[in-house]
Amino acid sequence: MLISLSNIAKSYTTPEGQVEVLKDIDLSVTSGQSVALTGESGSGKSTLLHLAGGLDRPDRGRILMNDRDITALDELGRAEYRRTEVGLIFQQFNLIPSLDVAANVAFHAKLAGRFDAAWQRELIGQLGLDALTHRYPEQLSGGQQQRVAIARTLAATPPLVLADEPTGNLDESTGDAVLDLMLSLSRTAGCALLLVTHSMRLADKLDRKVLLRNGKIVA
Template sequence: MLLKVDDVRKTYARTRPVLNGVSLALDTGQTLALTGESGSGKSTLLNLVGALDGFEGGEITLDGTKLSGLGDAGRAVLRRDTVSLVFQQFNLIPSLTVAGNLSFHARLAGRDDPAWTATLTQRLGLADLLERYPENLSGGQQQRVAIGRAMAMRPRLLLADEPTGNLDETASAVVLDLMLSLVAETGAALLLVTHSQDIAARLDRQARLVGGRIA
């Protein structure tokens, strides 16, 4: 099993628990949509799986590594080598060009493959934008760069948090199509957080979070 979330609990200071015993599993090549109301803990769970944040109870096992025992450096290695993240806010590096952003994560992980990056560039329609900076791109273009960056390092697990939340309907459809086809081609697993039932319906499985638990 690529990802196993087992009875995970997470509480932010002075608030009620955000996650209260969540469990789920995801294997290589599978896609899972995580849905739920605002504040149900979807993004929190995604952050925990992405080794971005720590948790108080339970265990998350990613590619055979238990996250609860990892320190800052161990988590960083996992983010660098195993998972890729696509967020609603794109989170590109503003000081690098599109070309610089696309290859950045792959080079960081030591898996830079110029031919694969070139393929992604073509598939994502970014060939004419390579020398531009993120601030000069539209939202849809920025999200395509973010997906390209994430896929360029051939992650075992792609985590996407409302990746189309800032895009219009047409751009959303294009971005989602691209993401799903690339995930399928590379054999990566996908955990996607969304509000949209339409988007969730296009993935292999769905899990709904209610009150910090999988309903």
């Protein structure tokens, strides 16, 4: 078992009062496995992803990563966890404007102490970024930036990749191709994948599907 979430609950304060986003969540992902988190908007998918990535703490429950309780970590510990054990792919891309494509792709791998020039070249080639390595983020289309973000995450070969609608900015055919490639590359790197998607068609490409409804896992 790579990561295990047990009895997880999370609420947020709104002007209308407390809103319980997640309720009694139990979920486990094994090494190398791909899992799709599905459900309607507001069902708690992104919140669950943020908790697994150490971006936030649950109100209740435990998250074990390789038998280490990440819910007990302080902010510095969670930052180290994000740097070394998880890769995050969000629709915002979060590329560094002052770095070109090659440097952006290498950034996380170097921070994690796992930079591999040959693996970076393979990722750049497979994701069709060869001609773009000296461009800066502002010189790229949204789809190109998304592929750079995927390459940057996989370059560090993290044990766990967390992706929130990673093909949401791409047209259907390009999104399918990029997801297929991302699944192939993550398997090559030995990464487990926990992916949020609204599309059951895309979810069917992964090893498992988990359905959230009103903050609970129902299937």
